[in-house]
Amino acid sequence: MPMMIEKEKQTIDSCRFCWMCRHVCPIGNVTGRERNNARARALTLSVVLRGAAELSEDIVANVYECAMCGACVKECVTGWDPLNFTRAVKADAAVAGVTPPYITRLIENNLETGNPYGIKNICDELAEKLPEMEKMSGTLLFLGTDARFKCAGKALKAAELINKSGEPFAVLKDEPDSGYMMDFLLGKIDETSSIMKKAAEVLNRYETVICYDPADAKIFMREYKEWGIDIRPVIKTFTAYIAGLVRTGALKPVRQKRAFVFQDPAHLSRDLEETEEARFILNACGETYEMLLNGKDTMWAGNLIMKEYMPDVIKRTALERWKNAMSTGADVLVTASPSEYQVLSMVRDEAISATGGREMGLESIEETVLKSLR
Ligand code: SF4
Ligand code: SF4
Structure with missing residues (x-):
């Protein structure tokens, strides 16, 4: 695997003996499959690194089952980052010609149309x-x-x-x-x-x-x-x-009798360490509750690109997040990621009927502010 540098090889060797982050993986949690956590992925790749197996389409397919959400990285007390070897394997697979065909299709779409969905025109x-x-x-x-x-x-x-x-x-x-x-x-x-x-x-x-x-x-x-x-x-x-616009008074939301719960996008809360701005906005619009696993510990709800090749798993990650949100008793689940909004919206009715029909709204954060403006 030519794209692997020493650090990535060391990460594989560390992760393959370790179970410590498996409970935080949103994919592994819904599939219940050992292959969907950093350890199992590293174990398979270590066999390839040692020359005992070829990098195959099945091994690569498993790498694409990682959401790159960074929950394992945040959880790792020894500071390893499995995303580095995940990225390197994707590049190596392309060079070796073992990228799964359903991923190749998304790549070709992206090169042709500027989006992986192959949509020719914006709406x-x-x-x-x-x-x-x-x-x-x-x-x-x-x-x-x-x-x-x-x-x-x-x-x-x-x-x-x-x-x-x-x-x-x-x-x-x-x-x-x-x-x-x-x-x-x-x-x-x-x-x-x-x-x-x-x-x-x-x-x-x-x-x-x-x-x-x-x-x-x-x-x-x-x-x-x-x-x-x-x-x-x-x-x-x-x-x-x-x-910032709320702080300067350029936007003046009025607090409503509404209770919100925020779905922290992993890229925002973990990668960019931004957790308070959305809460500041929501507190200006009403009351804010917190669900299990929030802020930097957020649980990823799903995304549109993985929905293209693992629709059932993404449906289940979104349903899991609805369950967490509904248990807070808030009126509205608020998102700040267009992708998460879409996958949560896709399963909202099912989530409501699964929890006995208790109504709960879904809004993107700009919708919440627009509803609160004077
Ligand atoms: S990322 Fe850390 S906690 Fe997770 S398997 Fe690797 S070494 Fe273990
Ligand atoms: S990045 Fe997320 S999806 Fe991938 S192994 Fe880590 S916790 Fe699981």
């Missing part, structure tokens, strides 16, 4: 509004792949909320791909780097970039630096930007 409602939002401003609202191609309604709500503050901003009609999807699908390879460089050229025309999707914020704030890609604007998460 009509968003396409109609984009020309008027593509104005001159030093601030860019970066919507991201999932918002543009899968949940344009949420993207429009995000823009509507910033508009209410009177702050000028632009949205790009031809927004570049941040590279997040390719980083997830293939890890560190030249194609990912060249997508990132193209995006950086566009972003560098702005002073501030507000990332609607925490996945893009994480890529811009962490991975670009690591890949040596020059990105000059101030990158802000959408939640931090909105919290």
